[in-house]
Amino acid sequence: MEESRKKLLIQSIVIGGIVGSLAVAFKSKSKMCSCLSSSYEKTTEILSFVNENRAEIIGQLKTTSAKVTKAMDETNRDLKAITENIKHLKNSSSQMISTVQETKDALINMYVTGKQNFEAEANQKLEDEKNA
Structure with a gap:
């Protein structure tokens, strides 16, 4: 069992x-x-x-698409303007650097010429004093 x-x-x-x-x-x-x-x-x-609500949805999509396109166009214009400003700034900076370099060279030349003239005059005075 x-x-x-x-x-x-x-x-x-x-x-x-x-x-x-x-x-x-x-x-x-x-x-x-x-x-x-x-x-x-x-x-x-x-x-x-x-x-x-198909018509309303499509209308809203078109409106949103138009706003996005407008914003992208404005951004594109702003970027172009920034690019132009950067190019202008680069050109202006290059001109400024060139002008400063030319001014520096002119001042150095003036200093060297002035120094040579001063030394020549001093030497001339010394010779005149010796001869006198």
Whole structure:
């Protein structure tokens, strides 16, 4: 009898496991079906909203597109103006550097010439004093 009890117990456990698995699977399946059904309903609502308001949506998209295009055009003009200003600044800076270099060279030449003239006059005075 013990052996038949064991078999009966094992059969009961197996049958209970199968029934439990089926119950869980069925609940899971029903949840998945309800989720898919809900998603279908929401998608249908969204599509009907888009269809009903198509003209307004397209108008809003066109307006937004025009604003973006205008902003990009203004930005492009600003960038061109900045580029021109940078080129002008570069040219002005180059001219300023060139002018400063020329002025420096002229001052050095004046200093050297003045120094040579001063030394020549001083030497001339010394010779005049020696000869006198």
